[in-house]
Amino acid sequence: MTDPIVALEPPELSSAVTTDELRSDELANTPTSWRRAVKRFVGMPVPMAAFLYIVLLLILTFFGHLIANHDPIDQTAHRFAGLSGNHWLGTDDLGRDTFSRLVVGTQVSIRSGFQAILQVLIIAMPIGLLAGYVGGKIDLVILRVMDAINSFPGLVSALAIASVLGPGLNNTIIAITFALIPGLVRLVRAQTLALREETYVEASRAIGTPIPTILRKRIVPGVLSPVIVATSLQLGYAILLEASLTFLGMGAQPPNPSWGNMLQRAFVFIFTEPLQVFIPAVAIALAILSFNLFGDGLRDALSQIEVKPPKGVKRGRLGLTSVKDATPETTQPAGTILAVQGLTVEFATPAGPLTVVTDVTFDVKPGEIVGLVGESGCGKSVTSSAIMRLIASPPGRITSGRVLFDGRDLLPLPFAEMRKIRGNDIAMVFQDPMSSLNPAFTIGNQLVEAIQLHREVSKADAETRATELLDLVGIPDARSRLKEYPHHLSGGMRQRVLIAMALVNDPKLVIADEPTTALDVTVQAQILELLKKLQREFHMAMILVTHDLGVVADICDRVAVMYAGEIVEQASVHELFANPRHPYTKALLGAIPQLAGSEDRLTTIPGVVPVPSLWPKGCRFSTRCEFVTDQCTAGPVPLEAAGAGQLVRCVRHDELAAQGAKVEA
């Protein structure tokens, strides 16, 4: 094992954050959160067992000599007497009772662990606070000194110090203390540094609170919880160092028993008396293990983020959404490239599975642009990812439905078949260009890969094709861009690269999931223009997921409006804007400045989309609808045909259309 603080320190040069690490902002630091942490800890079986074992070790430390049934240095028994009622764990090479030596020897390990840690805390806390809070040159010098100590493995520095100081337990403890200081100093420093920048600490400084008070009231409480966790882990390490040094002849000197010197003596006889080696070895490993498990449990208990595993969705294949029930086969409606029928998607939550997309049905004709519209949280992105089966299982799963593409249903397909379609027949452009390209590979690498995954072409040919496409999407100096990394490009440029990547294999269908949301307004228009142009050039069908009806009016042929996981209205763009039938669609249209016109009042829809667990049983928009009646909340509302090829999910749509006509007249 290593210095456990290592595992707690964030890597200096990397931007990646690992979940295993400890961060101050997620740890408890108020009395109530401490109480909650204790309660949570008691509920964890493994850390609790470790805790109880530590309590046992402490009892042995203080009362070991009372529990031992023999004098640990009494040599009167036979050597290697074997296990018996008198000698529970046998005797050693000098005829001393192993059980008694083990029990009395506990004291050495535990005491030296706690003593070393106490010394480390007394020395490292002020140094760390000083370095972190004062900063500047002092911080630099302290860091350099700690680096210097750290350039030796803990055991090496402890061994060197113990050797010049001379053998003996106290010198060993000093050596261990020294080896452990840098880790804790760094931890305290890092925490202090982070807390110093917090606004509430800055506020204290601004009103002139004296530094000692700030440290005592603001910094130390925040530093405390990670330090407590680290202390527990370092106790294990201290015990390891003590055992190691004693094993090498440095620590507790014979005849007084300690686990380390028991092991050292027994090791000579490993061929004939393996049990005598095994016993102290297990004692050492168990002690370290229990302090580690206790520390890990403490960290989890102190963490303010509640981790409850989501329930209800079985593990599926990596990279492919699993499908619960196969829906009977049908033939694809004529004249469509994609037909989504009854698509229903659920997600696992701690409370069980939750349906987030219900019975979604729509189709896309070749060369057509279909808009999928709705507010955030209405299920449009889930729907678009489900078509490609890109939702991870768990947490997501398609419970039923069909996704008919080019004559076959994609939902029953195995991964190998689905893989041939992805990026080849159906391509996707994602919402967030900043994070959708892999930061570790060049643009060229990622584009060439996209081509070579589906075409057997040489790298040079693939690069030529990639350059052509970068050119096409309007990236200047395309050839030299191939060698650049994503972080060299702006957001708009990255989205162009992603569009190019989607198009490299001439897909029949492109799904663009809010392709402009993350971009500047001026760039948004350019990207939309580009998509429209390319769609025409490539004669491909497109699903455009967006919350912006202005965009829909601009480039779509047909629209499906989604609300709370359902399609509430479907129509041609012309029909939808001329005669919106669903109150939600009407409300959406009323909220667009360009459409509302200068005389009309710009309206907003009161409230927000309810979360899936709170969806009403009847019409899901009923909680926010101004036309709601009892009829609306009675039960699920079906999608009905209305007008010229329009579909609407509203029990009052005829009535409202008539009323609307009257009002307008």
Next chain:
Amino acid sequence: MAHLILRRLVALVPTMLLATFAVFGLITLVPGDAAQTLAGGDNATPERVAEVRKEMGLDKPFLVQYWNWLKGASHGDLGKSLASGNKITTELRQALPVSASIVLAAVILGLLFGVSAGVLAGMRPGSRLDRSLVGATTLGIAIPSFVAAMVLILLFAVQRRWFPAIGFTKFSDSPLQWLKSVTLPAIALSLGVAASIARQIRAALADVLGSAYIRTAWAKGGSTGRVVGKHALKNAAIPAVTVFALQVGSLLGGALIVENIFAIPGLGTYVLRGVLALDLPVIQGVALMFVLINVVLSLLVDISYGYLNPKVRVS
């Protein structure tokens, strides 16, 4: 890249100076009159004490001693062992390759098992396989390498006589015997590295697999091997590299004891002999070795950061 390495080297200079100062400063911790103690304590003859004092330059002021030692060290002269009278650099030259072969074997094993276990667990966090692997890493981290070494000897050298319990064969003498003699020590040493690497990779991979660029890789039609092995692993390896470097440091510490257990004539056995005889020049020489190894390790880490994370190269 060259620029990055140069910059890091310059940054390492003060640390190295401080570390060498600490190495040399060990002498101030020697209780009583250093020359007397080092010469063998109260039983030493006055001639021997005077000899040691002269040999180690203990009659000069401390800083002058440090300067002379540092000057010698930069020329590859670390003085002579008080016990054997041999030049320390000569002795180090014999011991270092032995240790290096074991440490290297342990590092390779640790990486191999650590990365594979981490990937297997990280691909399916929460699965039964994941839970058992995480349990195994908890054990791997808690079991000291010398305890593991003894258990391995018990199992594979005493019960089944597959490997020699002690001793070391040079690779140049017999590659097969060499392999047999390094197997058990290397496994014992690799457990901690493997467990820590596995934990880091697991956590990082589970994180990275949920990221947008991984979704892009799936959407392109990437196979599992490509998405996990290429796209995810390169990013997940970044935090693991830091842990790996620190782990190698502690592995070197563990090697001291493990060499001693297996009676392997490497740095560990050498320094331990120096420790028990209070042969200070030997202790200082080996400690200095560790400082140099640490410098090389930090550089390797920086270079791998540069490879794994292109953003580092420009800053």
